[in-house]
Amino acid sequence: MDNARPVPLAIFLIIAGVVGWIAAFALTLDKFIQLENPDAKLGCDFNILVGCSTNLASEQGAVFGFPNPIIGLTCWVVPVVIGVALLAGARFPRWFWLALWAGFLFGACLVAWFITQSIYVISSLCPWCMLTWSMMIPSFLAVTFHVLRLGAFGRGTRARSVGSALIGWTPLITLVIFVLIAVLAQLRLDVIAHIF
Template sequence: MSPTTSRRPIALAVFLIVAGAIGFWAAFQLTLDKLAVLANPNAQLSCNFSLLVGCSKNLNSAQGAIFGFPNPLLGIAGWTAVIAVGVSILAGARFAKWYWMLFNLGVVGALVLVIYLITQSITVLNVLCPWCMVTWLVTIPTFWAVTFYNLKEGNIPVSASVRRFFGKLYGWVPLITIVCYAIVAILAQIQLDWIHNVFV
């Protein structure tokens, strides 16, 4: 069944809208915090809870502006696109395979960036940025949901057997996401002992 005749992915569309809205909100909050820091380098941000949990260190670091401008601007643009795709699907839009592949490429890029930032936060900056973590929380399942959907629908060219495999795996996205969260939490615990520092 081709993407032009298959049933619209309503559940995926709703998820994209919700995840996109959450991601946009986090990016917007980070942007406001960045503007506050630019206006006053000594500003006390609401996201700074302790030496371990805060966003000032991230925003002022080189990792906070990988491409020469604040990372949150990428989030504002990227999550707006995610919301637009979700809304378009609900409105009846049916995208060509090349569109889905480009969208998937963007989602892959987002995940690669998030993995890099997670690694930098945990191993280099030694801080957990609240708004950044919200972004991590929605980027990970967005990657799995979009990628598995495209594989099972054949938007990414694969064999019929591979499509069937990912069709079954698609329903496991929530569990796979939880496993990913657990991996990040374990790595953070090993490096930062966050459970003791935050809760004890």
């Protein structure tokens, strides 16, 4: 495995973890307000289409039996700690990178499910949720490409070459995914008409 310190990845993981954690914290506070007063208008409720209340009150808002923001409060600490450890010079074994990738894969699948539920079932876009999505998607891509580049999926040079080639394209791939989500939301919910 490559022993070069991945400074850009480390910095990005810290930033993504902090931003994701802030979004989860804000959602947690909003959930407390909603529990105290189910009719309360939350600060992130902008209109009938864009707001947190509907998502937080939905079945999907507690997919594992407790409010989803608790997942974010717990999980977004992990990339911050790993990013700091990498900056401090930590070297992790193959199994660690594979476990981290599996965690991000689970998070990315969960986010993909939340996106489809928000657009096609709940018909509401939660701003704090979208901020979380916007951190999870590039985080998953960056970790995936880094793990490929390290050769953690196997010793073949092809995977390493693919990872090395794609890691620089993470921002563009992320942007394409964001545009795709925006188009799906527009086609299903007519977001622009509700904003103006």
